Amino acid sequence: AQTVTQSQPEMSVQEAETVTLSCTYDTSENNYYLFWYKQPPSRQMILVIRQEAYKQQNATENRFSVNFQKAAKSFSLKISDSQLGDTAMYFCAFHLGTGANSKLTFGKGITLSVRP
Amino acid sequence: KAGVTQTPRYLIKTRGQQVTLSCSPISGHRSVSWYQQTPGQGLQFLFEYFSETQRNKGNFPGRFSGRQFSNSRSEMNVSTLELGDSALYLCASSLYGGGRDEQYFGPGTRLTVT
Numbered sequence: 519a520q521t522v523t524q525s526q527p528e529m530s531v532q533e534a535e536t537v538t539l540s541c542t543y544d545t546s547e548n549n550y551y552l553f554w555y556k557q558p559p560s561r562q563m564i565l566v567i568r569q570e571a572y573k574q575q576n577a578t579e580n581r582f583s584v585n586f587q588k589a590a591k592s593f594s595l596k597i598s599d600s601q602l603g604d605t606a607m608y609f610c611a612f613h614l615g616t617g618a619n620s621k622l623t624f625g626k627g628i629t630l631s632v633r634p
Numbered sequence: 635k636a637g638v639t640q641t642p643r644y645l646i647k648t649r650g651q652q653v654t655l656s657c658s659p660i661s662g663h664r665s666v667s668w669y670q671q672t673p674g675q676g677l678q679f680l681f682e683y684f685s686e687t688q689r690n691k692g693n694f695p696g697r698f699s700g701r702q703f704s705n706s707r708s709e710m711n712v713s714t715l716e717l718g719d720s721a722l723y724l725c726a727s728s729l730y731g732g733g734r735d736e737q738y739f740g741p742g743t744r745l746t747v748t
Binding site: 550551555560561562563564565568570609613614621622623624625626627 | 733740
């Protein structure tokens with residue numbers, strides 16, 4: 519079974535600064551995907567960034583980037599130039615690559631507050 | 635393209651009743667997954683439907699069931715409601731399921747059981 523651990527329940531960052539959210543996971547599989555999802559107070563879950571396990575290059579999406587350490591099973595999210603709109607709950611998630619086991623396993627989430 | 639829609643958005647039910655929630659996926663998406671979100675347990679996978687067949691199921695009692703129609707719309711049903719079923723129920727759709735496809739989430743249905 520796959521597990522996803524987010525050990526920090528809450529974090530706070532000053533607007534325009536950089537923050538890193540941690541995530542570790544456990545799996546015996548080789549073909550999988552990792553995600554960071556954002557859930558703002560309005561509750562609509564939005565995909566922030568995705569990483570394919572077989573790609574060594576870390577994924578980036580504008581101000582969002584990941585540090586993917588496959589051997590350590592670590593997948594952290596870095597948010598640069600934090601904005602007030604980044605205030606949300608962030609979930610790290612794991613997904614196996616095959617359709618026959620299509621489910622997202624989520625971590626408990628971390629509440630990020632961006633201070634003006 | 636319209637996003638994932640869920641109806642109703644809010645629901646209040648009494649213990650022992652049953653409830654049906656509906657999810658309309660993005661046009662062309664064939665996979666629909668359901669998740670339960672609670673403050674204590676976080677986000678937990680309920681089940682996934684693909685082409686009208688349940689392809690994967692989470693660890694929930696048989697009171698939780700679902701189905702998918704030929705137009706990919708999906709419903710989930712909870713019978714004999716318990717207080718612990720109070721939660722935000724999210725559905726997500728994707729083209730084929732699997733990690734290669736992005737899952738798009740609906741706004742959720744907030745179920746309160748009294």
